[in-house]
Amino acid sequence: xxxxxxxxxxxxxxxxxxxxxxxxxxxxxxxxxxxxxxxxxxxxxxxxxxxxxxxxxxxxxxxxxxxxxxxxxxxxxxxxxxxxxxxxxxxxxxxxxxxxxxxxx
Numbered sequence: 001x002x003x004x005x006x007x008x009x010x011x012x013x014x015x016x017x018x019x020x021x022x023x024x025x026x027x028x029x030x031x032x033x034x035x036x037x038x039x040x041x042x043x044x045x046x047x048x049x050x051x052x053x054x055x056x057x058x059x060x061x062x063x064x065x066x067x068x069x070x071x072x073x074x075x076x077x078x079x080x081x082x083x084x085x086x087x088x089x090x091x092x093x094x095x096x097x098x099x100x101x102x103x104x105x
Contacts, residue, residue, distance in 0.1 A: 002031050003041045011050045018042060059089065
């Protein structure tokens with residue numbers, strides 16, 4: 001996780017996320033750097049809109065569950081629809097995380 005945190009820190013600071021800068025952040029934090037992981041992270045993030053990825057990952061599940069439904073629906077139908085939305089959101093989040101999980105073997 002520290003590799004991803006380093007990349008997020010650099011992005012938030014407006015710095016370029018490249019191998020050298022990620023390595024410097026990790027070394028400054030006292031982490032023993034694995035060059036292969038750094039290369040894999042930078043390659044995985046190439047072409048990724050980090051702000052958009054963070055925004056998608058940060059969608060609270062409670063918002064999906066609290067979304068208003070059609071006026072005439074019964075409470076049971078509302079609960080089923082709400083559960084379906086929560087499950088779809090969870091699957092979406094798992095799918096997004098699966099790509100980054102491969103970095104850590």
